[in-house]
Amino acid sequence: MSSRGLEGARERRVRTDGVELCVAELGDAANPTVVLLHGYPDSKEVWSEVAERLRDRFHVVLYDVRGHGRSTAPEPLRGGFTLEKLTDDFLAVADAVSPDAPVHLVGHDWGSVQGWEFVTVGRTQRRIASFTSISGPSLDHFGHWIKERMARPTPRRAAQLLGQGAKSWYVYALHTPRLPEAFWRGPLAKQWPKVLARSEKLPPGRYPTNSLPEDAAHGAWLYRDNVRARMRRPRSDAYAHVPVQLITPTGDAYLSQRLYDDLDRWAPQLVRRTLPAKHWVPRSRPDQLAAWITEFVTARHEGGESGPARLPMGTGPYAEWFAGRLVLVTGAAGGIGRATAFAFAEAGARVIAVDRDADGAARTAELARLVGAPEAWSECCDVSDGQAMEQLAAKVAAERGVVDVLVNNAGIGLAGAFLDTSVEDWRAVLDVNLWGVIHGCRTFGRQMAERGQGGHIVNTASAAAFQPSKSLSAYSTSKAAVLMLSECLRAELASRGIKVTAICPGIVNTGITGTARFVGVPEGEQRRRRLKAARLYGKRGYPPEKVAEAVLRAVVEDRAVVPVTPEAHGLRLMSRFTPRLRRGLARLDPPL
């Protein structure tokens, strides 16, 4: 019989220490074994989406922790859930499903808490090859974390302590005798799916399972049997003996990100990954989890005993955010687009460089690979062509997957008086600067929304979006529209977990001056002005690399509007507080 939500799973029962564990297996047993361990209040079905994505490459093993799902509970309950006994269970399962080779362990929530115990005790050595920890700290590390902050409560550390103390309210509640059980078996279990849907924004599905009331009631003993003991006397030898991948969701309502600040001390071979999501990532972000688990396990597996064969993807402070993610940048053959593509590539992202200049885009992709992107491709596409963009989106979705970060950057410049600007000029500017962004959001944004696993859209607006100018009417109009579009989209897509950012760079030394059109002047004067503008921008000398850095930071910090250069900041402030001065500035002649 197969478990609900785990179609085609082979089931077996493993007896150990008076309990019977329900173990499900998927995929070819000859492949490396990945053990997925669920948390509280869950059963192994919490992993169904991730397991589905891993089964082709790995021998995926899931089991219900004692007292949960279809595993039996120990008698008596008190004292039956200690980490020592849970370690016995894990070893029994590991010996049953993979007697010869060590297994790769992945834990979420209490599964991860258990996992930390397994990888820090001696008797599991050579039974575990790697550990991926999601939203579950080691109780011992946690204990030391609290003790250190109590011993020296600087304001920052005290705030960290209080913050996590507030997030742990349910832990105190679960220590009340009997009441939690009664509550779970009564009204809470019925309401729980709704609570999850509302607070965690989980997609509807066959989760949680029917065993929830008993899982939650029995699981309370996980806390009661372990938390107080470990908080009082945390082990001082809790060092991980395997490589650890730590996946931290930033929006976790139960665990502060600060808990992992000292983790490098305990886990010498640590790889950090961060994603903007809430606590139940195995349900809300299965694609990303499966990708990171696959990458980590494969690297470890190829390396054998000596350590990872390949270096972890990405370098620099943003690697934990973007390693392995799919990023598409338009206008990537030069300037800000190209620099942004490189910055993402350096952080280990998979990059798609889009531009109508095919050679330039190809060059960007080539250098992106050299600078650290595990994969990079170039696509020739005119963003102003709606049909072409739709074809591109379909092609990207089919060949590379759904884009995680979309950077709508392609833009052209146009300067000159409004009365000299022809209809064609207007069309050209709006087609690229505005319609290009609309097409990007329409096609790739829709894919993000349909996948339902979040994403981020970055639109390149301009400081001209909030500073009017007598000689930039068309350009400023297009960019102001992009700014407003971004703000509206941000509001609309927030409920789907998709973030939208508008970047307003300011005067940046890019090739836009070389291709900009100056209307109302003869050809020779046009050339002269381009050269003059290019020299002026060169003299200002603000490098596109800094804008790229601002793009990455904006995605990480989820900012709505990001002015980049000092003048962009100044103009933004001016537009808010001194609008008349700003209008006066708009009447000045540009120095060309």
Place this chain on the structure above:
Amino acid sequence: MASGVTDEAELRGFRVVQQLAYECAEAVAAQLGPGVTEREAARMQREWLRRRGVRDWFHLPFAWFGDRTAFTGFRVPLQFFPTDRRLEPGMPFVLDMAPVHRGFTADIGYTGALGPNPLLERLLADLEAHRDLVLREVRKRRPLREIYEDVERLMVRQGYVNRHRAYPFGVIAHKVHRVKERRLAPQLFGFGTQALKGLASDALHGHREGWSPLWSPYRFSDHPPRPGLWAVEPHLGFRGTGAKFEELLVVTDSRDPEESAFWLDDDLPHVRRWREERAAV
């Protein structure tokens, strides 16, 4: 002044010292290993050349390792001087030296990496286009400032950043001369006083006649190439990796385009490298 160099014997003298400097670079590069500091690498160059009779310098040898090859975070010229940065496997390095030998000056730049570095290899391969571009445009007698901008445009098109802009006055090249051999050859901020004297006198002449011994992006370089020897040093940067070559370009006042400008020597490590790569393809 050595402004109209056409004398074959004189060119031979420059060629000899340029070969000597590149020999030094290759010898020192071969000795670099993990843990060697920039200071040590600079001293190795200095001693190698002193043993072969170099007593005076256009400038003392420099060595840059890691992201210092791209002049990351350079704000003041003092940062060009060698530091205690240690070489690590995979790191790029640049050796830059300008010895004066028997009165002839060379100024060369040599880029390499400790072990394989595919990114640096890409940069080095892409430098070839700049060597061709500079020669082609100089033969056309285009203003130096415009050539400078064309080189920069090519760098941007290639995806790189112009890092010679970090040099004093942002120069891509400067003139070099024969200098008088003196018993004492003092230096000022790492530059030989004799060489500085030559530059200063050129600058003075140039100022009167409307040209400059410094090939920069500024208005004072808005003139056709001036006959003489130019040490040309395009320097590419890409996210913490830099690559350059530096060698002498001979500019004459001949009307024949082939004769009007030519690289002093085509038998240099980077040129040989490109030839070999092409042969391999």
